[in-house]
Amino acid sequence: MKDQGHVAFILLGANLGDRQSNILQALQYIQVRANIAKVSSFYETEPLEGSDQPEYLNMACQIETNDGPKELLQFLKWVERRMGRTVSEKYAPRPIDIDLLLYDDLIIRESDLWIPHPRMHERAFTLIPLTEIAHDLVHPVLNETIEALAKKIDASTVKKVNRSLKFNLERDIQGGQPSINIGLSRVGITNLNRVIRLGSEDKAALFYANLDFFAYLDPSKAGVHMSRFADVLEGMLEEISLEPTPDIESLADRLALQVVQSQRAKKAEVHIKARYPMERVTPISAKKTEELFTFIGIASTNGTTSRRIIGVEAEGMTTCPCAQDMMAAHSRMLLEEAGYSKDDALKIVSLIPMATHNQRARGTLLVGSNMPVRAEHLVHIVEASMSSETYELLKRPDEFFVVNKAHQNARFAEDVVRHMFFNLVEIYPDLPDETFVLAREESFESIHQHNAFAERSGLLGDLRAELRNKGEAIQSNVTLEEWLNL
Numbered sequence: 001m002k003d004q005g006h007v008a009f010i011l012l013g014a015n016l017g018d019r020q021s022n023i024l025q026a027l028q029y030i031q032v033r034a035n036i037a038k039v040s041s042f043y044e045t046e047p048l049e050g051s052d053q054p055e056y057l058n059m060a061c062q063i064e065t066n067d068g069p070k071e072l073l074q075f076l077k078w079v080e081r082r083m084g085r086t087v088s089e090k091y092a093p094r095p096i097d098i099d100l101l102l103y104d105d106l107i108i109r110e111s112d113l114w115i116p117h118p119r120m121h122e123r124a125f126t127l128i129p130l131t132e133i134a135h136d137l138v139h140p141v142l143n144e145t146i147e148a149l150a151k152k153i154d155a156s157t158v159k160k161v162n163r164s165l166k167f168n169l170e171r172d173i174q175g176g177q178p179s180i181n182i183g184l185s186r187v188g189i190t191n192l193n194r195v196i197r198l199g200s201e202d203k204a205a206l207f208y209a210n211l212d213f214f215a216y217l218d219p220s221k222a223g224v225h226m227s228r229f230a231d232v233l234e235g236m237l238e239e240i241s242l243e244p245t246p247d248i249e250s251l252a253d254r255l256a257l258q259v260v261q262s263q264r265a266k267k268a269e270v271h272i273k274a275r276y277p278m279e280r281v282t283p284i285s286a287k288k289t290e291e292l293f294t295f296i297g298i299a300s301t302n303g304t305t306s307r308r309i310i311g312v313e314a315e316g317m318t319t320c321p322c323a324q325d326m327m328a329a330h331s332r333m334l335l336e337e338a339g340y341s342k343d344d345a346l347k348i349v350s351l352i353p354m355a356t357h358n359q360r361a362r363g364t365l366l367v368g369s370n371m372p373v374r375a376e377h378l379v380h381i382v383e384a385s386m387s388s389e390t391y392e393l394l395k396r397p398d399e400f401f402v403v404n405k406a407h408q409n410a411r412f413a414e415d416v417v418r419h420m421f422f423n424l425v426e427i428y429p430d431l432p433d434e435t436f437v438l439a440r441e442e443s444f445e446s447i448h449q450h451n452a453f454a455e456r457s458g459l460l461g462d463l464r465a466e467l468r469n470k471g472e473a474i475q476s477n478v479t480l481e482e483w484l485n486l
Contacts, residue, residue: 005066006104007037009134010076011117011126012059013097015047019057022083022096029079030063034072038062040129045158053093057161060101060129069103070113076100101126105140116141124155186269188214196274198245207274207295209248213255215265248272248297248375249308260303269484272297273313278376284397291392295375296366300484307484309436311366312378316386317358317402318443321410324356353407361386361413361443365420366457368436368483373428381427385419385441387411413454416441421456421463433461436483457483 010030014022020042027036040060047053065072076098083096101117108115120126121142127150130137135147142149190212197206245251252270259268276295281288296311328349335345363382367373383389388406391398411419420439424431438457445451458478 006064006068008034008063008065008069008072008100008104009102009130009137010061010063011099011101011120011129012061013056013099013125014095015054015056016093016095023057023059026079026083026096026098027061029082030061030076033067033075034063034065036061037064038133040132042161043125043129043158044161045125047093056125058125058129060126060133062133069100069106069108069115072103073100073113099126101130102137102140105138107140121149122153124150124153124158127153128155128158186214186216188212188269196245196248196251196272198248198251198274207276209272209274211255211273212269212271213259214269214271215259215263216267216269247310247372248274248295249299249310250297252297252299253301253306253308256299256301256306257303260301267300267302267485269298269300276375278379280391282391282393282395282398283401285395287393287395287398289391289393293379296364298366298368298480298484307368309366309368309480309484310373310375310378311364311438312375312382313362313364314379314382315360315362315390316383317388317390317406318361318413318416318441319358319387319406319410320356321412321415324354324407324410327356328354353404356407356410357445357447358387358406359443359446360390361416361441363416363420364438364440365424366436366438366480367424367431369431369434371431371435373431377427381420381423384423385416413441413443413452417454417456422467425460425464425467431460433459433464435460436478436480437463438480 012023012026016022023042027039030036038061043058045056045058047056067075080094080096080098085094085096099117099120100115101120103115106115116139117126120130121139127146131147131150135145137146138144139146139149192211192213194209194211195206196209199205245254252272255272256268256270259265259270274295274297275292277290277292279288280291294313296309296313298309298311300307331349331352331354332342332345335348336342340348363385365378365382367378386406387409388402390402394402417439420441421437424437424439436457437460438455440455441453443452456477457480
């Protein structure tokens with residue numbers, strides 16, 4: 001939404017029907033023309049003038065709008081009518097009542113518009129909720145803060161109430177016994193999309209992220225409270241969007257701890273994927289381009305100890321060694337048939353890049369360690385393990401570079417995974433042996449209707465031992481699930 005030019009404060013009230021639902025519905029309508037910046041808690045109060053009618057529920061709200069004060073008032077009156085309010089006697093019961101309290105610091109005294117609201121400083125049910133969201137706001141006529149005005153009046157009849165629609169919860173179904181006594185490994189929700197902020201106060205950026213939440217279910221419980229996963233995120237939403245977290249795995253850890261507490265679970269996992277822009281420079285033309293990569297943060301905690309994963313997904317290019325070898329053999333045969341000697345044919349073929357089929361590929365590299373590893377560095381490791389990296393922007397010389405490099409480095413999916421491990425070991429010699437690593441590559445085949453896939457996971461010490469033993473396998477394929485299972 002574009003920036004709104006004016007700030008206004010309104011009071012919503014209802015004492016007919018489902019009062020909370022009415023106020024929340026009114027807020028939905030208001031968002032059609034205004035941005036809702038802040039809302040107070042719900043407050044219940046007795047009706048004015050001691051009339052014999054249901055108690056009122058009120059909420060104060062700060063909005064940002066491009067409408068002028070008269071246009072805004074007209075829109076608010078439309079919302080009242082849309083929700084069934086009709087013209088009635090003064091102080092009569094109503095499904096919704098919306099008062100325009102303040103608009104910027106304007107003072108307006110007209111027959112159809114009075115700002116600030118003429119009686120707001122006399123009413124506890126207005127000042128108490130307004131103080132919650134704007135305690136230091138100065139009344140433009142009385143020249144006193146809302147908090148100071150609230151302290152001058154009797155607020156004994158105003159009481160805060162919980163924000164929850166009323167229903168009869170006769171029993172906790174999720175917390176009860178399952179109908180079939182089979183335990184489940186983990187239960188949760190996936191594909192929550194939110195904006196997160198990563199970095200430091202001096203340098204931070206917003207990212208569009210996809211989050212998965214899991215709790216390890218007690219076998220005696222029928223299920224988890226699915227809404228509590230979203231509650232964890234919503235409870236931290238303002239914090240994680242306004243206050244940066246240093247890295248994606250730290251945020252996953254914070255959220256996982258909240259899940260353990262809210263679900264009373266033995267253990268919880270949170271998986272986050274965020275699209276991250278990195279500046280690139282093309283290899284020959286040196287053109288700057290910005291490309292998106294996927295950063296991955298995973299955390300598992302039992303409430304006391306945690307394990308974290310930092311990872312990336314990056315795309316590149318692979319070329320097929322098998323098809324290239326067949327093309328080389330065929331080219332040597334053609335040269336020999338044309339009169340070249342076997343040695344000359346072999347030499348010519350060794351000098352010329354041989355054709356082969358190529359495909360885009362996606363590599364994934366995950367690292368679990370207490371030693372910090374930068375996700376940006378993992379991107380370069382994945383790309384360096386491919387036949388060639390790829391670029392969004394390619395001039396002709398860059399295109400030649402990429403194609404030539406890829407055909408000089410023909411690699412299967414299996415080769416890419418091995419290169420990722422080798423590069424990680426060489427570039428991070430100080431990573432502890434107990435570090436968890438997972439490398440995965442999927443090639444989106446160009447001449448087949450299937451994809452090629454390879455993966456290996458394990459502890460870095462075992463992989464180092466395999467490299468030292470020159471290929472003698474050490475069967476220690478620790479899976480991601482096993483490593484996260486504290």
